[in-house]
Amino acid sequence: MTLFDTTILSKSGLTPDSRLAAATSSRANIFNMSQAAEQAVLRPEDCGAFGHDLRAALAARVAHHAGEHALADHYATAAGDKAALADPGAYDAGLGHVLTFVDKIANQTRDVAAEDISGLQAAGVSDADVVRLCELVAFLAYQVRVIAGLRLMQGTAG
Template structure:
């Protein structure tokens, strides 16, 4: 079965890279379960699916990952996002709170994670996010950036 990571990397069932991923099926399954848990969790902690997908699309754009941009665009279109979430997804910075703070945090951790500090987490709390929401946001950021790197690595293996 093709999963989201395979799609992002452009793999097909007869691709050697597809087969190579299956040497460690627990990693394939784990990545897919992680994707589902950050984008469609049983308890969204008040971070709705359309917000999560909009943020994932924003990170895909920051990482210049065209395949993931297209995947997240399709998912977002199914959710019929508000104009403000569409703007967030497309990289807008002139957003109302708490989206402005969330966007700044996502951008910082995606582009310059080494510059992230404890005060950046405090800003999320000041913008109204509670601890479970901050953890959920952090999990989303970690997964989407992981996804872009794995997909890029698999694409590079094809280019060789």
């Protein structure tokens, strides 16, 4: 994988021949660490209750909410039989508590309250899995913002 194959650079549209190539190459460590962070939150060795396919679907869902459809499509390809959950309007009765929580922390962060966490716990989600969900959404928030910033620097829109 080259630097320009990392998710952030590829989804921002930045290429090795772009005017920002030298600047991004000088910060290769940031993009490589970001790729490693993506691997850690989407495909960790210890998934807890949320397998790789569900994590990919949730990542795609968050990206769709943020208007980053190319990023959402990227993650949806790894969602397998959970791909339908990538649609922000999709609902699954067995995962309703998780989807509601992810949607809220991704889109209404300041409104998250202790009751949201206790609701997940009451539904049987462990504290470690609550943290895993938060890590996933926090990473997506970072990734979406960096992609948007790189597009602005290039003078392109998403």
